[in-house]
Amino acid sequence: MSDGLNSNQSKPPNCARFVTTQWTRVLQARGESPDALTALSELCAAYYSPVFAFICGKVRDSDIGRDLTQEFFMRLLSRRGIDTVKRERGRFRSFLLGAVKHFLADYHEHSRRLKRGGGRVMEPIEVQTDTSPGLEIADEKTASAEREFDRRWGLTLLDRALTTLAAEHTVAGTSNLFEALKPWLTGDTEDLSQAETAGKLGMNEGAVKVAIHRLRRRFRDLIKTEIAQTLNDEAQVEDEMHCLLEALV
Numbered sequence: 194m195s196d197g198l199n200s201n202q203s204k205p206p207n208c209a210r211f212v213t214t215q216w217t218r219v220l221q222a223r224g225e226s227p228d229a230l231t232a233l234s235e236l237c238a239a240y241y242s243p244v245f246a247f248i249c250g251k252v253r254d255s256d257i258g259r260d261l262t263q264e265f266f267m268r269l270l271s272r273r274g275i276d277t278v279k280r281e282r283g284r285f286r287s288f289l290l291g292a293v294k295h296f297l298a299d300y301h302e303h304s305r306r307l308k309r310g311g312g313r314v315m316e317p318i319e320v321q322t323d324t325s326p327g328l329e330i331a332d333e334k335t336a337s338a339e340r341e342f343d344r345r346w347g348l349t350l351l352d353r354a355l356t357t358l359a360a361e362h363t364v365a366g367t368s369n370l371f372e373a374l375k376p377w378l379t380g381d382t383e384d385l386s387q388a389e390t391a392g393k394l395g396m397n398e399g400a401v402k403v404a405i406h407r408l409r410r411r412f413r414d415l416i417k418t419e420i421a422q423t424l425n426d427e428a429q430v431e432d433e434m435h436c437l438l439e440a441l442v
Contacts, residue, residue: 214422216285230270236285236423237266239353243345244293250338251297265296284433285423286346290339343440350437354415355379358408370394370404377405378412 222229249258
């Protein structure tokens with residue numbers, strides 16, 4: 194084709210219907226079943242960065258933050274608290290933020306008790322829901338950490354979608370085209386022009402415009418697919434997408 198895209202890329206799959214997502218698999222399988230734990234582990238690995246950013250925003254020490262983040266995920270993946278999540282509620286983003294808030298609240302209480310000469314075993318992480326986010330610590334530091342959590346979450350989604358898109362072009366043998374047009378996805382086009390890019394690619398400018406349009410459409414579809422992996426309801430995809438893109442502004 195004149196724009197360098199093959200027929201499969203010009204007709205991206207319909208993202209209105211998603212296969213069973215990772216978070217839905219967690220909610221359906223529950224507990225310590227292999228499927229539930231595998232799905233939860235994959236989600237936790239993908240969204241490590243937002244949790245690390247939130248914890249660092251609270252403790253203000255990256256080394257302590259890294260240790261606490263590792264402890265949080267280790268405890269989360271070894272507990273059966275997932276059994277308490279209600280199926281009719283459930284954005285993984287809300288679940289994870291509620292769980293890490295509970296973890297930090299318990300950590301701070303545990304630290305205070307140790308300073309007073311007492312001690313107790315830290316409680317298991319409790320799963321929270323969209324409508325019951327757990328113990329809230331109403332201060333400016335928490336609000337700032339939550340904003341950074343959402344920002345990192347959004348950046349993670351974009352990065353995962355971009356990585357998938359790059360892989361698709363590698364398989365299709367059009368990596369050069371993707372790398373040339375990627376700035377129109379990432380916003381790094383200040384010193385670029387479509388006419389000059391077209392010349393470098395041996396294409397006309399109209400074909401480049403079409404290729405960019407298709408690339409953006411495919412990128413948006415992949416972002417929606419990534420978002421769907423963290424939801425229990427397809428109807429929430431557009432709302433979640435809007436919220437997360439707002440967090441990046």
